Amino acid sequence: MSNYKKTYVTLSSIVVFMFFFSYMLVPLYDIFCEITGLNGKTNQERIVDLNEKPTNRFVTIKFTSTVAGAGPFDFEPLEREMVVEVGKVYTTSYILTNQSNSLKQVTASPSVVPGAEAEYFKKIECFCFTQQEINGLETKELPLQFIIDDKLSSDTNTLILSYTMFNTTDQLGAK
Amino acid sequence: MSTNVQDIHEDHHHTPSGLMRWITTTNHKDIGSLYLWFSLLMFFVGGFMALIIRAELFEPGLQLVVPGFFNQMTTMHALIMIFGAVMPAFVGLANWQIPIMIGAPDMALPRLNNWSFWILPFAFTMLLSTLFFDSGGPAAGWTLYPPLSLQGGNSMPFVILSIHLLGISSILGAINVIATILNMRAPGMTLMKMPIFIWTWLITAFLLIAAMPVLAGAITMLLTDRFFGTSFFTASGGGDPVMFQHIFWFFGHPEVYILILPAFGIVSTIIPAFSRKKLFGYDSMVYATASIALLSFIVWAHHMFTVGMPLAGEIFFMLTTMLIAVPTGIKVFNWVATMWRGSMTFETPMLFALAFIILFTIGGFSGLMLAMTPADFQYHDTYFVVAHFHYVLVPGAVFAIIAAVYYWLPKWTGKMYSESLGKLHFWLTTIFVNLTFFPMHFVGLAGMPRRIPDYPVQFADFNAIASVGAFGFGLSQLLFIYILYNTLKRDVTAEDKVWDGAEGLEWTLSSPPPYHSFEKAPRVE
Amino acid sequence: MKRIIYLLALVLPSQILADWQVNMPRGVTPTSEIAYDIHMLMFWVTVVIGVLVFGAMIYSIIYHRKSVGHQPAKFHESTKVEIIWTVIPFLILVACAIPATKALIMMEDTSDAGITLKVTGYQWMWEYEYLEDGVNFFSKIDNKSNNARRLNSGKDVNNVENYLRNVDNEVVLPTDTKVRLLLTASDVIHAWWVPELGGKKDAIPGYVNELWINIKKPGVYRGACAELCGKDHGFMPIVVRAVPKLEYEKWVSLKKDNRVAESQNIGR
Ligand code: HEM
Numbered sequence: 001m002s003n004y005k006k007t008y009v010t011l012s013s014i015v016v017f018m019f020f021f022s023y024m025l026v027p028l029y030d031i032f033c034e035i036t037g038l039n040g041k042t043n044q045e046r047i048v049d050l051n052e053k054p055t056n057r058f059v060t061i062k063f064t065s066t067v068a069g070a071g072p073f074d075f076e077p078l079e080r081e082m083v084v085e086v087g088k089v090y091t092t093s094y095i096l097t098n099q100s101n102s103l104k105q106v107t108a109s110p111s112v113v114p115g116a117e118a119e120y121f122k123k124i125e126c127f128c129f130t131q132q133e134i135n136g137l138e139t140k141e142l143p144l145q146f147i148i149d150d151k152l153s154s155d156t157n158t159l160i161l162s163y164t165m166f167n168t169t170d171q172l173g174a175k
Numbered sequence: 176m177s178t179n180v181q182d183i184h185e186d187h188h189h190t191p192s193g194l195m196r197w198i199t200t201t202n203h204k205d206i207g208s209l210y211l212w213f214s215l216l217m218f219f220v221g222g223f224m225a226l227i228i229r230a231e232l233f234e235p236g237l238q239l240v241v242p243g244f245f246n247q248m249t250t251m252h253a254l255i256m257i258f259g260a261v262m263p264a265f266v267g268l269a270n271w272q273i274p275i276m277i278g279a280p281d282m283a284l285p286r287l288n289n290w291s292f293w294i295l296p297f298a299f300t301m302l303l304s305t306l307f308f309d310s311g312g313p314a315a316g317w318t319l320y321p322p323l324s325l326q327g328g329n330s331m332p333f334v335i336l337s338i339h340l341l342g343i344s345s346i347l348g349a350i351n352v353i354a355t356i357l358n359m360r361a362p363g364m365t366l367m368k369m370p371i372f373i374w375t376w377l378i379t380a381f382l383l384i385a386a387m388p389v390l391a392g393a394i395t396m397l398l399t400d401r402f403f404g405t406s407f408f409t410a411s412g413g414g415d416p417v418m419f420q421h422i423f424w425f426f427g428h429p430e431v432y433i434l435i436l437p438a439f440g441i442v443s444t445i446i447p448a449f450s451r452k453k454l455f456g457y458d459s460m461v462y463a464t465a466s467i468a469l470l471s472f473i474v475w476a477h478h479m480f481t482v483g484m485p486l487a488g489e490i491f492f493m494l495t496t497m498l499i500a501v502p503t504g505i506k507v508f509n510w511v512a513t514m515w516r517g518s519m520t521f522e523t524p525m526l527f528a529l530a531f532i533i534l535f536t537i538g539g540f541s542g543l544m545l546a547m548t549p550a551d552f553q554y555h556d557t558y559f560v561v562a563h564f565h566y567v568l569v570p571g572a573v574f575a576i577i578a579a580v581y582y583w584l585p586k587w588t589g590k591m592y593s594e595s596l597g598k599l600h601f602w603l604t605t606i607f608v609n610l611t612f613f614p615m616h617f618v619g620l621a622g623m624p625r626r627i628p629d630y631p632v633q634f635a636d637f638n639a640i641a642s643v644g645a646f647g648f649g650l651s652q653l654l655f656i657y658i659l660y661n662t663l664k665r666d667v668t669a670e671d672k673v674w675d676g677a678e679g680l681e682w683t684l685s686s687p688p689p690y691h692s693f694e695k696a697p698r699v700e
Numbered sequence: 701m702k703r704i705i706y707l708l709a710l711v712l713p714s715q716i717l718a719d720w721q722v723n724m725p726r727g728v729t730p731t732s733e734i735a736y737d738i739h740m741l742m743f744w745v746t747v748v749i750g751v752l753v754f755g756a757m758i759y760s761i762i763y764h765r766k767s768v769g770h771q772p773a774k775f776h777e778s779t780k781v782e783i784i785w786t787v788i789p790f791l792i793l794v795a796c797a798i799p800a801t802k803a804l805i806m807m808e809d810t811s812d813a814g815i816t817l818k819v820t821g822y823q824w825m826w827e828y829e830y831l832e833d834g835v836n837f838f839s840k841i842d843n844k845s846n847n848a849r850r851l852n853s854g855k856d857v858n859n860v861e862n863y864l865r866n867v868d869n870e871v872v873l874p875t876d877t878k879v880r881l882l883l884t885a886s887d888v889i890h891a892w893w894v895p896e897l898g899g900k901k902d903a904i905p906g907y908v909n910e911l912w913i914n915i916k917k918p919g920v921y922r923g924a925c926a927e928l929c930g931k932d933h934g935f936m937p938i939v940v941r942a943v944p945k946l947e948y949e950k951w952v953s954l955k956k957d958n959r960v961a962e963s964q965n966i967g968r
Pocket residue numbers: 318431432434435477478479496497499500503538539540541542543545546551554555556560563564567568571572
């Protein structure tokens with residue numbers, strides 16, 4: 001009998017382990033993304049120990065935007081393109097207009113191309129860190145402060161930053 | 176051991192009759208038959224859906240169904256065929272064959288066995304009932320990719336619940352198989368003396384208990400994303416839809432091997448029997464199966480080369496996928512070497528097994544082509560992929576199942592099927608299967624995406640051929656039903672050792688075998 | 701048998717096969733050409749292996765059968781043979797992996813692009829935005845196809861020109877220019893694919909993917925969405941018109957002039 005018991009216990013623990021393993025894949029995946037820049041995920045943390053190290057190397061940053069779903073928004077970068085010095089802090093912003101009459105909650109999700117260089121696009125201040133609220137028919141300027149890390153690979157001379165604006169109002173209501 | 180044997184005996188003494196016999200049965204042969212009949216039913220249900228799909232695709236333009244319903248058909252067809260037809264058929268074969276091939280009286284866990292089967296009818300009733308919901312059944316494909324699957328109507332929680340049930344059923348079945356094989360073999364039957372079918376099922380069962388819980392995790396996350404405010408897969412909450420694909424295929428690729436390893440076991444049993452020669456390279460067959468199983472956990476992302484992986488990831492998954500072709504190749508070479516200088520006869524099971532080797536290998540070839548990432552950027556999500564997986568699944572897995580049924584049916588029933596009808600069934604099936612799936616390579620390469628209800632007119636000719644083939648294939652399977660019916664009705668008894676070249680303990684039992692297969696364990700030299 | 705047909709089909713002149721296209725198009729970009737080359741390499745590798753394996757099998761079926769009185773041999777293992785058929789396929793695969801890896805490295809190198817075209821997938825149309833030139837517009841299936849495709853439309857789709865392969869607004873791109881495509885989506889995952897311009901790439905909501913093309917030959921190239929995106933997934937074609945650079949610049953300035961009008965007409 002003990003032989004059987006051992007079999008059942010081992011097998012059931014594999015099953016239970018694999019179920020939790022599927023959940024463990026979530027943080028593992030995030031680590032994997034951060035290392036490899038999969039999907040151009042940027043660091044979602046604010047840079048704190050900031051030290052400017054101007055390098056006299058210049059790269060072009062292009063800004064673009066997408067509105068997700070049927071969001072009643074107009075969402076555009078203030079500047080479409082900037083030439084920036086690697087290692088210096090810059091500020092720009094996006095303009096968001098709520099075209100509906102009611103208060104909306106929104107979240108922006110950033111993505112950098114090329115993905116492998118995403119981690120060197122460091123954000124000091126970003127509207128994407130938190131949920132935002134915007135009143136009906138309001139226009140808001142959403143600030144972004146960033147620095148390009150000097151570890152940026154030397155073949156790269158253009159980075160593209162894209163934000164997708166999600167309307168999260170209904171989601172919150174429904175839950 | 177003692178308790179188990181007692182369980183079995185208890186049942187024996189008050190076996191109910193009629194319907195109750197089937198509902199309460201804990202006998203491995205009864206349960207095996209239930210699985211096989213159920214699988215046959217699902218094969219026809221899923222096949223009916225396939226015919227709706229092929230009828231719509233017979234010519235360009237929409238003639239029969241609206242696109243939304245078409246998508247429900249492709250989704251349901253795949254779910255039913257994978258979880259309802261192929262997997263239960265293999266579990267049915269395991270139930271029938273494992274005890275009589277290893278010299279055991281029954282499966283290790285007879286009651287659990289009963290539950291694992293009876294979960295299925297409920298799960299599939301629930302799954303199919305979603306088609307009658309106002310918002311329709313699932314329509315995001317069997318791969319359930321979010322965000323599309325999160326858009327689905329009210330059917331989604333029911334679909335997920337039924338997939339959970341199917342998963343539980345498979346896991347219970349797998350635990351039973353492993354427990355039986357590890358603990359109940361006849362004295363003298365060491366692991367490396369086990370019939371090869373038993374080996375492939377043992378490895379499949381381990382794949383099942385490792386892979387199915389991951390699927391359960393993935394669909395649970397979908398459910399909580401939709402209803403409980405998590406955002407595993409939605410970018411608005413910091414999640415990532417691509418992560419679902421990684422988790423899904425971490426299950427999904429092992430799953431495709433779950434669908435083929437038992438088929439390898441069947442073919443490795445039938446080819447030697449009709450070649451009258453021992454299986455060539457038994458040991459390397461076992462090692463090849465085991466290495467396919469292990470490799471299957473590190474190739475998953477070959478299903479998602481187009482999601483935009485880092486270069487290193489693409490190279491890694493391309494190389495591991497190519498590597499899996501090596502053990503697969505070894506298997507094919509071993510089968511050919513088994514036939515080489517044998518003394519072959521071509522009864523129906525052998526015919527299906529031979530067709531399996533050729534047609535499965537064609538599917539393997541297209542698999543190898545798909546593994547090449549630069550070319551897969553073109554192939555991916557086209558009919559070329561549809562052709563690939565149908566070659567490995569239909570003339571692959573399904574042919575092996577049909578071969579197994581013809582091979583063991585005389586043992587199970589004590590009656591011999593009609594060889595001439597069997598051969599007719601074989602030729603019709605083989606011709607139509609190629610007519611259906613081969614042209615799909617062409618339209619896929621020429622640029623026809625998969626999962627579309629209508630197509631540009633340039634693809635019309637090959638699609639018409641495929642549709643004709645599909646109806647021919649479907650109708651030919653009615654002949655199979657007739658053959659089964661005819662076998663049970665006719666009066667041709669089968670000998671105990673049905674095939675002169677066959678080896679194994681099952682042939683030492685009477686045909687049909689006694690209710691408790693081996694009351695006294697046989698000794699294996 | 702089927703293989704033979706396949707082979708014949710490849711050998712026959714392509715005109716005869718106008719409507720019977722059986723192979724991947726070689727296409728007009730470096731990436732489509734290399735995908736084609738790898739495809740053909742693998743095709744011939746599998747044909748050769750297939751001829752050998754199936755040949756041995758058929759030989760055996762003909763000569764080693766009981767009905768011709770063949771007696772079964774007794775052998776059932778040979779380490780030497782098994783090592784051979786493990787190592788040789790392995791080496792063949794290594795030989796195939798080398799060009800494939802090189803091709804991949806080339807395909808993933810998006811640097812030094814001349815222009816950037818952002819493509820956004822919607823249920824069920826595409827939006828194109830030329831980042832440098834500030835042109836943007838939506839592109840969806842043309843009305844003729846769209847009317848004919850409906851269930852019981854009463855129209856014979858065979859009479860619709862470019863049925864399901866035509867759009868209201870074509871993408872115009874310059875030839876001999878490295879174009880970097882940025883792919884994203886607004887709702888669900890889509891995939892942008894024009895076979896003759898090379899492989900496809902997924903457009904994923906919330907994230908941006910890259911793909912580059914460099915069209916060598918002016919012409920009109922047609923494709924479609926290649927990732928299931930809901931009920932009208934089959935009805936979101938793509939049309940790219942490739943023109944020489946000068947003509948492209950003319951098109952851009954024309955578009956810019958009409959920009960205000962355009963954005964009003966083609967709203968969603
Ligand atoms: C030599 C062995 C094999 C190789 C190298 C291989 C490779 C591949 C690759 C690369 C894909 C993804 C294609 C794409 O979507 O772009 C694929 C798809 C698929 N394969 Fe295989 N494969 C092999 C054997 C098998 C077997 C044995 C089965 C099952 C019995 C199988 C079932 C499938 C299925 C079901 C899909 C499509 C899944 C979906 O997208 O819905 N394959 N295969």
